[in-house]
Amino acid sequence: MTRPPDDSWAEENKSYISASMAQLRETLERHCKKDTKSNAAKSDQALGQNGDHVVGSLPSPLALDLLCTAFRLSTFERNILLLCAGMELESDFASICAAAQGNSGRPYPTFSLALATLPDAHWSALTSASPLRRWRLIEIDFNEALTASRLRIDECILHFLLGINYTDERLAGMVRPVGAFADLAPSHRSLAERIAEIWSTASGKSALPVIQLCGMELETKRDIAAIACRILGLNLDMVPVMAIPCDVNELNTFIRLLERKSALQAGALFLDCDEQDLTNLAAARSLQHLLSDIGCPLILSCKARRHEIFDRVSLAFDVSRPKLCEQRLIWQSYLGGALSQMNGQLDAILSQFDLNVCAIKSVCEDVQTQMRQGNDWDDDLKAALWDACRQRSRSRMEDLAWRIEPAANWDDLVLPEHQFQVLQSIAMHVRNRPTVYEAWGFAKKNSQGMGISVLFAGASGTGKTMAAEVLASELCLDLYRIDLSSVVSKYIGETEKNLRRVFDAAEEGGAILLFDEADALFGKRSEVRDSHDRYANIEVSYLLQRMEAYRGLAILTTNMKNALDTAFLRRIRFVVQFPFPDFAERTLIWKRMFPADTPTKGLDFSKLSRLNMAGGNIKNIALNAAFLAADAGVPVGMAQIKMAAQAEYAKLERPLTEAEIGGWL
Numbered sequence: 001m002t003r004p005p006d007d008s009w010a011e012e013n014k015s016y017i018s019a020s021m022a023q024l025r026e027t028l029e030r031h032c033k034k035d036t037k038s039n040a041a042k043s044d045q046a047l048g049q050n051g052d053h054v055v056g057s058l059p060s061p062l063a064l065d066l067l068c069t070a071f072r073l074s075t076f077e078r079n080i081l082l083l084c085a086g087m088e089l090e091s092d093f094a095s096i097c098a099a100a101q102g103n104s105g106r107p108y109p110t111f112s113l114a115l116a117t118l119p120d121a122h123w124s125a126l127t128s129a130s131p132l133r134r135w136r137l138i139e140i141d142f143n144e145a146l147t148a149s150r151l152r153i154d155e156c157i158l159h160f161l162l163g164i165n166y167t168d169e170r171l172a173g174m175v176r177p178v179g180a181f182a183d184l185a186p187s188h189r190s191l192a193e194r195i196a197e198i199w200s201t202a203s204g205k206s207a208l209p210v211i212q213l214c215g216m217e218l219e220t221k222r223d224i225a226a227i228a229c230r231i232l233g234l235n236l237d238m239v240p241v242m243a244i245p246c247d248v249n250e251l252n253t254f255i256r257l258l259e260r261k262s263a264l265q266a267g268a269l270f271l272d273c274d275e276q277d278l279t280n281l282a283a284a285r286s287l288q289h290l291l292s293d294i295g296c297p298l299i300l301s302c303k304a305r306r307h308e309i310f311d312r313v314s315l316a317f318d319v320s321r322p323k324l325c326e327q328r329l330i331w332q333s334y335l336g337g338a339l340s341q342m343n344g345q346l347d348a349i350l351s352q353f354d355l356n357v358c359a360i361k362s363v364c365e366d367v368q369t370q371m372r373q374g375n376d377w378d379d380d381l382k383a384a385l386w387d388a389c390r391q392r393s394r395s396r397m398e399d400l401a402w403r404i405e406p407a408a409n410w411d412d413l414v415l416p417e418h419q420f421q422v423l424q425s426i427a428m429h430v431r432n433r434p435t436v437y438e439a440w441g442f443a444k445k446n447s448q449g450m451g452i453s454v455l456f457a458g459a460s461g462t463g464k465t466m467a468a469e470v471l472a473s474e475l476c477l478d479l480y481r482i483d484l485s486s487v488v489s490k491y492i493g494e495t496e497k498n499l500r501r502v503f504d505a506a507e508e509g510g511a512i513l514l515f516d517e518a519d520a521l522f523g524k525r526s527e528v529r530d531s532h533d534r535y536a537n538i539e540v541s542y543l544l545q546r547m548e549a550y551r552g553l554a555i556l557t558t559n560m561k562n563a564l565d566t567a568f569l570r571r572i573r574f575v576v577q578f579p580f581p582d583f584a585e586r587t588l589i590w591k592r593m594f595p596a597d598t599p600t601k602g603l604d605f606s607k608l609s610r611l612n613m614a615g616g617n618i619k620n621i622a623l624n625a626a627f628l629a630a631d632a633g634v635p636v637g638m639a640q641i642k643m644a645a646q647a648e649y650a651k652l653e654r655p656l657t658e659a660e661i662g663g664w665l
Contacts (some may be wrong), residue, residue: 002571013062013163016297019088020064024082031117032099048275062411063161071131079118080125084138085151085161112147121492135260136253147453152272160264168257174243178236178270183357185322185330189563192227198315199232199297201631210291210309211299215319216504217299219358224319225270225299233265234297241275244290246282255294262296266465269294273302321356321508324438330357334364338381345382347434352477354551355627363388390478393509400502401480402512408466409532411573413614414581422576423467426454427474430553453547453554453571455518456580457561461616464557467576468514471553478511485517488539495539503546510552515543540622544571580614589615593622599635607638610660611645621648638664 061069068078086093086110094107101113115121126146132138137157141150156168167175184192199208211228213221222238239258245251261267264351271290277283291300292310300307306316322330327350332339339346355363367384397403409539413420422563429452437443439452456464464479474477479578506513545555548571561577569575581589594600613621622636624644629636642664649656 010163015492016062016064017085017089017161020082021086024079024086025090025093026512027119028096028100028117030094035283063163067137067157067264069159071135071137073131074120074122074125076114076118076122077125077132078118080109080111080114080132080151081137081153081157083114083118084151085158088153088158106150109151110148111151115147126651127354132255135263136256137221144359165400167261167263169263170253171257174254175237175239175258178222178238183361184220184223184227187308187323187326187328188224188357189227189318191232191319192224194315195224195228195299196231199228202313207260207295208297208311209313209315212306212314212316213299213301213319214304214306214316216274216303216320217321217356217419220356221301221319222270222272223358225268225301228299228489229268229297233266235265236270236299237261237267238270238272241271241273241283241287244283244286246286248527251286251289255290255315258297259294268297268299268402270299270301273300273307276302309436309517321354324350327355327360330360331364336359341561343382347438348431349382349385349389349436350462350553351438352386353393354507354510355389355392359392363392386476386552390476390509393506393511394478396505397478397480397502399510400505401482401513404465404469404472404479404481406469408469408474410470412592413463413467413470414592415467416579416585417615419575419576419578422574423471426452426553427471428573430471430475451548451550451552451554452573453544453550453557454574454576455561455569455572457559459559461581461614462578462580462617464578465514465516466615467578468512468555471555472512475512478509478554480506480511481513481514481516484515496542499539499543503550507551512552513550515554515556517559547572549561583609586611586613586618588616590622593618594636598626599629601635601637603636603638603641604664607661607664608641612660613648617648617652621645625649 002205064078067073067081073081079489083097087097097103097109097113097221098107100117101110101427101645106113111126114125115123133140136154137150140146141152143149153430156166161165179425200210202208211225213224215221226236245254258269262269273287276287287307291298291307292312307314321327328346331346331350335342335346363385367381367388370384394403413423413613415423415444433450433452443450456467458464468479471477482502487502488495489498502513547556556572561575587605589606590608594603611618611621621644624647625636625640628643632640642661645661646656
């Protein structure tokens with residue numbers, strides 16, 4: 001119900017309710033006095049007119065008539081509703097009801113009283129399928145027989161009759177209004193207009209088709225729904241799937257209240273199923289019941305699965321992030337004149353970060369707030385936008401993986417020249433994606449396999465994680481470590497589900513994904529002897545497919561390169577073998593191990609390099625030696641390193657030979 005801007009509507013509505021009550025009171029009083037049939041017929045005729053003589057002179061429909069139209073109430077049902085409202089609004093209605101029923105013990109409305117006194121009475125108004133009971137317009141205190149039980153008007157309906165429209169408290173916390181957002185990409189706005197056209201064309205014929213919006217972009221799907229409803233003049237309410245009751249009686253009440261709210265407030269429903277627990281069968285059945293039974297305009301949001309809806313037409317649309325050309329226009333719109341300071345670097349941001357309209361707007365506003373000086377943008381606009389995009393994209397990844405703060409650079413890496421060049425080539429590929437894929441047209445020639453997938457193979461401690469840190473630092477990107485041993489599940493389909501969540505969350509920011517201990521997955525590759533072998537191989541294939549399609553850089557690490565077959569290697573763009581460091585490389589590692597502020601004394605790097613250890617173990621020895629020296633209050637020397645080396649060798653259950661430490665002291 002839309003109320004006029006002035007107070008005249010409220011006064012007219014109040015007068016209308018009062019006049020209708022007066023007619024009802026007269027009918028009841030005549031019944032009490034056993035008036036003549038002619039006078040009773042005259043009163044009943046006035047009561048049965050539904051106040052049409054009043055409505056015609058009003059500037060807009062009043063609450064009672066809107067209610068009767070929305071729920072198709074008959075004259076008899078309308079007057080029952082008025083009878084119940086009279087008990088709340090008129091102080092003497094209780095005594096009138098008692099007198100009309102000839103029973104002082106029933107000072108309240110009943111179906112028996114309505115059947116005996118109101119015109120056009122019909123028994124169907126008493127059934128549970130009647131509008132009064134189906135839509136919970138009235139409540140029945142079943143302390144006696146149906147016709148003798150007390151009738152009450154629903155509190156929300158009473159307030160609606162008085163011109164106050166609000167959400168039923170039974171829906172509080174489960175339903176919230178959704179505002180209309182004008183910022184949509186052209187393709188998304190076109191979809192909103194198409195939905196509005198579909199509903200507009202189908203209106204009045206039957207129940208409106210259920211619209212299913214499929215994809216990961218909940219904000220975008222919500223905005224599309226809001227714009228479509230705004231075009232049609234509908235109010236949109238959002239309900240999360242977790243709010244749907246599983247109890248049958250509670251669910252039926254929930255559905256009726258949602259439909260009633262939609263009818264009274266010209267509303268539509270946006271059902272958020274993105275976080276639906278597919279393993280909860282009771283919740284799935286409740287959702288299916290709601291989808292098939294509810295009759296109000298409904299837009300369903302789901303990630304990938306399209307729901308089957310019985311007895312109602314359903315149309316599904318895929319919703320993805322804005323296309324690259326649309327993102328460019330959106331960035332240009334929000335950057336305005338500051339775009340000239342980007343020096344063509346917008347392409348790098350577009351290539352790395354896949355953001356929706358809301359995210360782009362938020363990033364630009366945040367940077368503008370932090371960096372605006374007078375009316376000018378700061379010179380380092382590109383760096384500020386880049387960092388803001390990284391911050392924006394982190395929220396979805398923090399719960400799925402461990403973010404590593406890069407602390408290494410190229411000077412910290414000690415590798416053979418070939419491996420070093422391959423790592424630099426990886427960084428070069430990531431940096432130049434905009435030029436090769438977009439400007440030079442490679443994206444049009446091949447839409448698959450544009451992701452940069454890398455395999456780091458080598459023994460533990462040979463620098464695989466450090467190399468990933470170096471790439472993250474060089475490219476100014478976030479690095480997330482995903483432990484595949486925790487992602488892989490023994491339950492069929494769960495591994496793919498876990499991997500999908502990781503890649504979908506990372507797509508927005510193009511973070512570097514480091515899949516540690518890939519042996520947990522590749523080790524399952526085997527001949528297909530049973531269903532478990534088959535699904536294990538499917539898991540490996542799924543991971544490689546997502547790595548190929550991923551816009552960012554995905555790195556697998558393994559200690560067992562020999563476990564991979566050529567089919568895997570073909571689908572991985574770069575393979576970097578991290579060898580065990582030789583004597584010269586260990587010498588260089590030792591020289592770079594101690595920070596400039598660390599006090600050292602008498603370190604002989606040629607002797608230290610005789611320790612047959614990988615870089616990771618050398619780091620542990622150096623760190624433990626530093627703690628020993630700090631505790632003793634002396635510089636780090638060969639004695640402390642010898643003690644730390646003995647502890648490290650004991651941890652690895654290896655003997656520390658005389659050839660390695662002979663002549664140290």
